[in-house]
Amino acid sequence: MKMLEGRTALVTGAGSGIGRASARLFAERGARVVVVDINAQGACQGRGDQTSREARFIRADVTSEASVRAMIEFVIGTYGRFDMAHNHVGHGGPIGRFGIA
Numbered sequence: 001m002k003m004l005e006g007r008t009a010l011v012t013g014a015g016s017g018i019g020r021a022s023a024r025l026f027a028e029r030g031a032r033v034v035v036v037d038i039n040a041q042g043a044c045q046g047r048g049d050q051t052s053r054e055a056r057f058i059r060a061d062v063t064s065e066a067s068v069r070a071m072i073e074f075v076i077g078t079y080g081r082f083d084m085a086h087n088h089v090g091h092g093g094p095i096g097r098f099g100i101a
Contacts, residue, residue: 002029002030003029003030004026004029004030004031004083004084005030005031006030007030007031007032007083007084008031008032008033008034008075008079008081008082008083008084009023009026009031009032009033009034009082009083009084009085009086010034010036010071010075010082010084010085010086011023011026011033011034011035011036011085011086011088012036012037012060012062012085012086012087012088012089013036013037013087013088013089014033014035014036014037014088015035015037015038015039016037016039017088018088019037019086019088019089022086022088023035023055023086026084026086027055031083031084032054032055032056032079033054033055033056034055034056034057034058034074034075034078034082035055035056035057035058036057036058036059036060036062036071037057037059037060038059038060038061038062040057040059056078058071058074058075062087062089
């Protein structure tokens with residue numbers, strides 16, 4: 001079943017584990033998947049797992065506001081929007097603001 005056909009999913013932490021499995025599931029359901037990770041090698045291998053017509057890789061560090069801004073601008077610039085975001089990134093550090101103003 002392609003219930004997500006025509007939708008765009010943004011998956012951070014998609015280089016391995018749950019993030020990669022989530023990206024694969026979105027793709028199996030028909031979504032265009034933007035695979036995001038700081039580890040290009042792992043994420044590109046994960047992108048190869050995708051079964052959708054389109055999967056793109058973006059290298060991004062979600063601890064950097066500039067990197068997050070560039071990631072979102074890429075997705076919006078490429079697809080006009082994104083419909084779903086699965087943020088699966090492990091980060092140990094201080095709690096801070098997340099978002100684009």
